[in-house]
Amino acid sequence: MSEDPETARQIAELARDSRPLLVLDVDEVLLEFMVPFMRFLDAQGLAFLARSFKLTGNVVDQKTQKPLEQAAVSALLEGFFHAQREWQSAAPGAADAVAGLAAGAEVVLLTAMPHRHRDIRRQHLDALGFPYPLLTTERAKGPALRLLRGEASRPVAFVDDIAHNLVSVRDAVADAHLFNLMSYREMRAFLPPLPDDIVIEDDWAQAAPKIATALGI
Structure with missing residues (x-):
């Protein structure tokens, strides 16, 4: 898996942070899609x-x-x-849940979409109460998350609705805590079987405490 050069550039602009790292997909995780x-x-x-x-x-x-x-x-x-x-509107409970987690973790948003839409998405996320750094990528998410984590062995958790994104992160960061969250749960019936190490949750009320525990916050 190769890095997206533009995603790497965006990551390089972030301030260094040693706190536990929480990386969140946007569509179907923070925003209804x-x-x-x-x-x-x-x-x-x-x-x-x-x-x-x-x-x-x-x-x-x-x-x-x-x-x-x-x-x-x-x-x-x-x-x-x-x-x-x-x-698009915020997924139920997402803004409050992530705000609580952000008190003890570095929160970064990682969305798979053309880079040209980044500014529009940034404005929309800010308006909905998600003021966290936003990265866009047009390639696999695993290399981006590996670069985000850096050399430190800090705990990392990743939340996404798409199976191949979760597997990509697992392949790139073997000790990442992986969570599957999907606002429109009716689509879950069509998901391929998920590996046993991916935690499946129905909503943010269920997911937030488990993410906090995984990150040690």
Whole structure:
């Protein structure tokens, strides 16, 4: 797995911190994604049919029920992220839970999205009560988290809704504490089986105490 040069540049700008490290995905972890995205689709005469854990093949024309091709889905995502402030809201309990954890840990947000959307996402997260450093990446998250942690052996926890992101971090930082959290839990039925060392939680009320324990805070 290789590092994203732009992500590495963003990490280099962060102040050095020796506290336990908590790295959080954004979509479906801090912000609702699926429900707002479905509303976004509906406004354009489209629909999401939950048949697998992916977007392409499941986004269809409401009239014809014909699935959209990859290029069309990518264009929809581009439009959605550009207008995210009009659609996305905070996941229930996320702002208060993360604020509590931030009292004893360094909190960094790591979102998989085109770097060009970073400024829009930064403004939206600030408005919703998530004033923590934001990193964007267009590659695997594992190398980014390894670079974030640095040489110190401080405890690290990572929260994401996507299985391959969690596995990527586990492969890069073997002792990371891994948590699967998903605001739209209906999609969990389509997840591939998760390794036993990934803790699955339904909401922030359940996840926050376990994350605190894992980080020793």
